[in-house]
Every structure is written in structure tokens, then in C-alpha cells.
Amino acid sequence: MAISFYKYQGTGNDFVMVDNRKLAFPASDKAFVKHLCDRRTGIGADGLILLQDHPDYDFEMVYFNADGRLGSMCGNGARCTVRFARALGVIEDVACFLAADGEHQASVERDLIHLKMNDVKGVEFVGNDYFLNTGSPHYIRFVDNLENLDVYEEGRAIRYNKRFKSEGTNVNFVQRLSDDEIFVRTYERGVEDETLSCGTGVTAAALVAGMLGMESPIKVKTLGGNLEVVFEQDEEGEGFKYIYLIGPAKQVFTGAISS
Numbered sequence: 645m646a647i648s649f650y651k652y653q654g655t656g657n658d659f660v661m662v663d664n665r666k667l668a669f670p671a672s673d674k675a676f677v678k679h680l681c682d683r684r685t686g687i688g689a690d691g692l693i694l695l696q697d698h699p700d701y702d703f704e705m706v707y708f709n710a711d712g713r714l715g716s717m718c719g720n721g722a723r724c725t726v727r728f729a730r731a732l733g734v735i736e737d738v739a740c741f742l743a744a745d746g747e748h749q750a751s752v753e754r755d756l757i758h759l760k761m762n763d764v765k766g767v768e769f770v771g772n773d774y775f776l777n778t779g780s781p782h783y784i785r786f787v788d789n790l791e792n793l794d795v796y797e798e799g800r801a802i803r804y805n806k807r808f809k810s811e812g813t814n815v816n817f818v819q820r821l822s823d824d825e826i827f828v829r830t831y832e833r834g835v836e837d838e839t840l841s842c843g844t845g846v847t848a849a850a851l852v853a854g855m856l857g858m859e860s861p862i863k864v865k866t867l868g869g870n871l872e873v874v875f876e877q878d879e880e881g882e883g884f885k886y887i888y889l890i891g892p893a894k895q896v897f898t899g900a901i902s903s
């Protein structure tokens with residue numbers, strides 16, 4: 645039986661999207677998911693997402709990295725899933741859904757999806773760098789000349805260092821462009837390459853920029869387009885709440901997977 649799929653992208657982070665409300669997709673077949681995400685022998689994507697029914701939520705988002713492994717939270721993928729849910733008629737303009745890191749709310753506002761992220765408890769200092777979890781783990785390094793940085797080599801060196809080797813981490817390089825804008829490039833674990841944008845990474849970078857004195861909202865430039873992050877610092881000044889990731893999400897094409 646052919647499986648219908650949809651292709652979505654959010655600021656250049658691209659996903660194979662499957663309506664799995666009938667639970668017909670072979671979700672435990674890692675090699676199959678990896679194959680579908682392969683850009684030469686499959687459809688090609690940074691990840692694969694299943695939209696599923698859930699008794700307590702509008703829907704559940706199940707996210708796999710391109711390597712076929714179940715991932716953690718994916719911010720760009722979540723915006724795409726909200727757009728997909730609306731196209732399927734599962735939601736109208738607001739959603740309350742379940743992802744790997746718990747409940748999320750979202751709203752569709754013309755081209756943009758406003759996605760509420762979970763509160764972040766704190767930021768760890770690692771030498772001159774930072775590490776935090778925005779639903780996925782993110783290492784943050786501020787740099788001066790991001791355009792010319794070898795994100796693949798530098799990101800890979802951190803992702804495979806002694807601390808992160810087994811679990812992995814996403815690695816974000818951040819440059820401050822002005823009082824209200826940063827530029828972020830990300831090496832993603834699970835893809836094991838630079839992607840054009842990473843939503844949880846952009847969120848993490850903006851929160852660290854906020855901790856260092858930038859005010860919300862922060863505009864974020866990525867290679868795949870522009871996002872915005874809104875947040876409040878909590879009273880103790882260590883964590884963050886009311887965090888929103890705002891940006892576009894588009895359906896690109898539809899097709900059927902040949903078995």
C-alpha cells in the first residue's frame with residue numbers, strides 16, 4: 645500500500661510529514677525513516693514527522709531525526725506540523741498539542757505560526773560558551789565572523805567531544821548583528837550536518853542573548869529565513885518563561901511513498 649506524504653519547510657528546515665492518524669506508518673522501522681530522509685535515494689529531509697491523534701490534545705507530533713532515531717523537540721518541525729494540522733482540518737487557528745517535551749500551544753497568524761515553547765530553567769556556563777535545553781539540547785557559542793565560519797567542522801568537533809559524544813548535542817554559532825537582531829547557524833545532531841535553520845536552536849540562542857542583556861523580542865536571521873523569539877526572564881533571572889518562536893511554515897509538495 646502506498647503511503648501518502650507531504651513535504652513541509654520552516655525557514656529551510658525541511659520535513660517529510662505523514663498523517664498517521666490511522667497508525668499505518670511503520671514508525672519503529674528506523675532504516676525506513678532514514679531512507680525516506682535521504683536526499684539521493686529517498687525523498688530528502690532533515691527529519692520526518694508523524695501527526696497522530698491523542699485523547700487529550702488536538703494532535704500529537706512524533707519527530708524523527710534524519711538518521712531515523714526518535715528526536716526530541718523540533719521547533720521548526722512543530723510550526724510545520726501546526727500548519728499541516730490546519731490543512732487537514734484537525735485544528736482551526738489555534739492548537740494545543742503534544743510533542744516530545746510535553747504540551748505546546750500555537751496559533752496560525754497568516755504566514756506565521758506562533759509556537760509556545762516550554763519554560764527554560766537555566767543556562768549552564770561552559771567556559772566562554774553556554775549550554776541549555778529548549779526541548780532539545782543546545783550548545784551556544786558567540787562568534788564574530790559567522791558568515792565565514794566552518795560550521796560543519798567546528799560544530800562537529802563540539803558534538804563529538806568527550807562530554808557530548810554519546811548523547812550528542814546541537815551546536816549553535818551566534819553573532820550579534822544589532823541591538824535587536826542575531827544571526828544563528830546550527831550544526832544539528834541526528835542530521836550530523838549544518839541545517840539551514842533550527843527552531844529550538846534559534847530559541848536557545850535568543851535566550852542566551854537575552855541573558856546577556858538583549859531585550860525581547862529578538863529577531864533571528866538564519867540561512868533559511870527569519871524568525872523571532874519572544875520571552876520573559878523569570879524573577880530570579882536564571883530561567884525564562886512565556887517563550888514564543890514565531891516564523892513561517894509552508895507546504896512544499898505532496899506525494900506517495902512507493903514500497
Ligand SMILES: N[C@H](CCC[C@H](N)C(=O)O)C(=O)O
Binds near residue numbers: 657841
Ligand atoms: N531542527 C529542530 C531541532 C531538532 C533537534 C534534533 N536535531 C535533536 O536534538 O536531536 C528544530 O527546529 O528545533
